[in-house]
Amino acid sequence: MPPTGPPSFELLPGAPNSPVILHVPHAAREIPAQVRQGIVLDDTALERELDHITDSHTARLAEDAARRTALTPWRFVNRLSRLVVDPERFPDEREEMRAVGMGAVYTRTTHGEPLRPVQTDPEPLLARYFRPYAQAMTDAVADRLAAVGRAVVVDVHSYPTEPLPYELHGTGPRPPVCLGTDPFHTPPELLAAAREAFGAVVEETGLDSPFSGTYVPLEYYGTDPRVSALMVEIRRDTYMTEPGGPAGPGLTRLASALASLVTAVTG
Numbered sequence: 595m596p597p598t599g600p601p602s603f604e605l606l607p608g609a610p611n612s613p614v615i616l617h618v619p620h621a622a623r624e625i626p627a628q629v630r631q632g633i634v635l636d637d638t639a640l641e642r643e644l645d646h647i648t649d650s651h652t653a654r655l656a657e658d659a660a661r662r663t664a665l666t667p668w669r670f671v672n673r674l675s676r677l678v679v680d681p682e683r684f685p686d687e688r689e690e691m692r693a694v695g696m697g698a699v700y701t702r703t704t705h706g707e708p709l710r711p712v713q714t715d716p717e718p719l720l721a722r723y724f725r726p727y728a729q730a731m732t733d734a735v736a737d738r739l740a741a742v743g744r745a746v747v748v749d750v751h752s753y754p755t756e757p758l759p760y761e762l763h764g765t766g767p768r769p770p771v772c773l774g775t776d777p778f779h780t781p782p783e784l785l786a787a788a789r790e791a792f793g794a795v796v797e798e799t800g801l802d803s804p805f806s807g808t809y810v811p812l813e814y815y816g817t818d819p820r821v822s823a824l825m826v827e828i829r830r831d832t833y834m835t836e837p838g839g840p841a842g843p844g845l846t847r848l849a850s851a852l853a854s855l856v857t858a859v860t861g
């Protein structure tokens with residue numbers, strides 16, 4: 595029998611002629627019961643870990659931004675926690691986070707403690723969750739290319755104000771908004787539009803610190819210049835109580851900035 599239950603991710607349609615996909619990979623806390631059984635934390639420790647690792651309220655931020663935009667962007671939203679699989683990691687040895695037990699299937703927590711037994715075989719989770727997600731995201735980009743001739747993936751994340759022990763580049767600057775770029779897929783105009791949009795609502799936007807890069811489906815990665823991409827990493831103190839608390843008024847300001855960015859790149 596195929597697994598049942600709510601979808602593990604959703605593509606929420608935008609305007610037929612919008613090139614923009616707001617990608618929200620880390621907003622959810624949901625972990626299917628069967629996957630939960632493979633995690634060694636007790637319920638209290640798991641909730642604490644979810645508080646640290648989840649980009650809380652970012653799905654709402656993307657939804658708010660979409661509502662404020664004349665030409666509605668598409669939204670691709672992960673409905674499961676990144677503790678199930680992290681769709682943004684490379685599924686193989688290219689992934690630098692494997693060194694700290696946080697490749698596509700994490701075996702360590704943000705504080706370096708065991709999350710899954712080290713001998714856990716990642717393959718069933720990759721087959722059930724990672725690859726279908728990657729394929730659906732590839733298809734979503736292909737649809738934008740077919741409809742509009744280009745695609746703009748805006749990756750919507752948030753990050754903790756204080757570095758967590760797992761961070762490999764935790765000593766660098768932690769601006770209110772960090773823009774993650776890729777040398778091939780982030781054209782200067784896209785970066786400039788993001789600096790302008792977010793610069794209007796926060797004191798400072800930074801570049802590629804503490805997190806760098808941006809998500810592009812592997813089929814297009816490094817080869818198709820019609821796919822542009824940018825990662826937006828919002829420092830959590832600008833819009834929520836950390837860790838894992840409610841959103842505050844900053845969320846509305848940031849949603850309006852994201853809407854301005856979408857409008858700017860839609861042309």
Ligand SMILES: [Zn+2]
Nearest residue numbers: 620649751752
């Ligand atoms: Zn994230």
